[in-house]
Amino acid sequence: MIPKDHPRYQSLVTREHLAECARAGIVSLEGLTSHGRGEAFDYLLGEKTSASALRAEKTAAALLRLAKHPVLSVNGNTAALAAHEIALLQKASGALVEVNLFHRTPERVQQIEAVLRKAGAAVFSGEAERLLPLSHDRAFCRREGMYAADVVLVPLEDGDRCEVLVGMGKKVIAVDLNPLSRTAKTATLTIVDEVTRALPRIAEACTALSDDECRSLVAGLDNRGFLAEAKDEMARRLHALD
Amino acid sequence: MIPKDHPRYQSLVTREHLAECARAGIVSLEGLTSHGRGEAFDYLLGEKTSASALRAEKTAAALLRLAKHPVLSVNGNTAALAAHEIALLQKASGALVEVNLFHRTPERVQQIEAVLRKAGAAVFSGEAERLLPLSHDRAFCRREGMYAADVVLVPLEDGDRCEVLVGMGKKVIAVDLNPLSRTAKTATLTIVDEVTRALPRIAEACTALSDDECRSLVAGLDNRGFLAEAKDEMARRLHALD
Numbered sequence: 001m002i003p004k005d006h007p008r009y010q011s012l013v014t015r016e017h018l019a020e021c022a023r024a025g026i027v028s029l030e031g032l033t034s035h036g037r038g039e040a041f042d043y044l045l046g047e048k049t050s051a052s053a054l055r056a057e058k059t060a061a062a063l064l065r066l067a068k069h070p071v072l073s074v075n076g077n078t079a080a081l082a083a084h085e086i087a088l089l090q091k092a093s094g095a096l097v098e099v100n101l102f103h104r105t106p107e108r109v110q111q112i113e114a115v116l117r118k119a120g121a122a123v124f125s126g127e128a129e130r131l132l133p134l135s136h137d138r139a140f141c142r143r144e145g146m147y148a149a150d151v152v153l154v155p156l157e158d159g160d161r162c163e164v165l166v167g168m169g170k171k172v173i174a175v176d177l178n179p180l181s182r183t184a185k186t187a188t189l190t191i192v193d194e195v196t197r198a199l200p201r202i203a204e205a206c207t208a209l210s211d212d213e214c215r216s217l218v219a220g221l222d223n224r225g226f227l228a229e230a231k232d233e234m235a236r237r238l239h240a241l242d
Numbered sequence: 243m244i245p246k247d248h249p250r251y252q253s254l255v256t257r258e259h260l261a262e263c264a265r266a267g268i269v270s271l272e273g274l275t276s277h278g279r280g281e282a283f284d285y286l287l288g289e290k291t292s293a294s295a296l297r298a299e300k301t302a303a304a305l306l307r308l309a310k311h312p313v314l315s316v317n318g319n320t321a322a323l324a325a326h327e328i329a330l331l332q333k334a335s336g337a338l339v340e341v342n343l344f345h346r347t348p349e350r351v352q353q354i355e356a357v358l359r360k361a362g363a364a365v366f367s368g369e370a371e372r373l374l375p376l377s378h379d380r381a382f383c384r385r386e387g388m389y390a391a392d393v394v395l396v397p398l399e400d401g402d403r404c405e406v407l408v409g410m411g412k413k414v415i416a417v418d419l420n421p422l423s424r425t426a427k428t429a430t431l432t433i434v435d436e437v438t439r440a441l442p443r444i445a446e447a448c449t450a451l452s453d454d455e456c457r458s459l460v461a462g463l464d465n466r467g468f469l470a471e472a473k474d475e476m477a478r479r480l481h482a483l484d
């Protein structure tokens with residue numbers, strides 16, 4: 001048991017929850033290490049949504065709203081941390097929800113789909129094929145799902161899939177706490193924020209924005225600008241946190 | 243298998259080794275997350291020992307050399323990553339090596355002690371009692387070990403024990419890649435460096451320093467200065483890595 005008076009109580013509870021999900025097979029052991037990397041960058045963000053991340057979240061909502069065929073891609077960590085938030089965003093955006101895993105087994109896919117369904121998401125399942133030009137199992141997706149998507153949201157990406165999706169002409173929205181990662185630099189739009197903070201804000205903006213506001217946000221999209229602001233924010237906090 | 247020419251080869255091999263240690267029960271699942279956090283900060287350090295970290299390592303050697311009863315506290319991650327380095331530092335410093343765990347079970351203590359002994363360390367074992375004023379199981383230590391120590395080295399600390407040890411009048415040397423952590427700020431001396439780089443450098447300085455040099459290093463100890471230099475280094479790299 002984690003003592004309630006521990007100053008890092010929430011962070012430790014989340015870590016324990018992920019560890020339980022790893023024991024259950026939903027989260028991979030590598031996913032636990034990835035979570036730790038994210039925690040460190042979030043610490044540098046002060047564990048809150050910055051003004052520039054909020055603008056990125058509104059821009060993400062605009063991309064989803066203007067999309068013909070938006071897909072939310074979910075991996076083990078996202079399901080473990082944010083299944084309810086995915087369901088919420090699905091309702092607000094009308095996007096498909098599809099599971100895509102690096103450490104892929106049929107059992108893990110089913111387990112993660114079950115977690116999402118329990119949280120209220122409608123999961124696009126069906127037959128997965130090796131459709132993305134990747135040597136590993138993230139290549140598996142559905143022809144009528146991610147393969148056909150024009151906008152894909154990839155929270156907690158851990159690999160080179162972002163580059164491949166962009167190369168296929170899709171708009172990719174990444175949620176990545178590391179503004180230096182290849183994913184962050186390759187995505188059409190990178191939200192440097194923690195996933196459970198980011199998704200509800202995107203959902204809220206999906207409902208609140210007018211069509212004109214959506215077009216204007218997308219026209220002004222400057223991903224390098226968002227990343228530069230995130231790095232500035234982290235550098236500032238390195239000095240402010242004393 | 244991880245290809246040897248992979249740009250992140252060493253990091254991936256370490257991560258895989260830790261995942262194996264987690265399957266064996268030596269590393270806790272929470273320890274994998276902690277490792278990920280360290281990775282992120284080490285990335286911001288350029289994965290090398292900075293000039294100021296090297297000065298901190300020499301100062302750590304001086305503290306150990308001038309101690310009457312130094313103890314090296316070892317947890318699961320330290321044993322998994324640096325058992326040989328702990329044995330080396332024990333030989334150079336004459337310190338006791340004692341296992342202290344947050345996720346404590348008798349089996350895990352025995353496993354970790356076995357890893358340390360296999361690497362050549364003499365482990366101070368015997369009866370552990372709840373001697374530190376902490377609500378969790380890091381409270382367990384030995385009366386003639388950490389409880390009686392005047393200098394304690396705590397690599398990869400994950401909690402509030404550092405504060406308690408300092409409150410008991412001990413000098414605490416932390417090895418912590420996060421210069422913002424409570425441990426980093428509370429310790430008598432914080433080495434912001436990766437543990438397998440730090441420990442051999444401390445061991446080398448234990449052998450090389452004269453008594454006068456030791457006294458002079460300890461007299462000049464400025465932990466806030468070390469932390470400020472580490473933060474400057476990381477902020478510089480946040481902007482350099484583009």
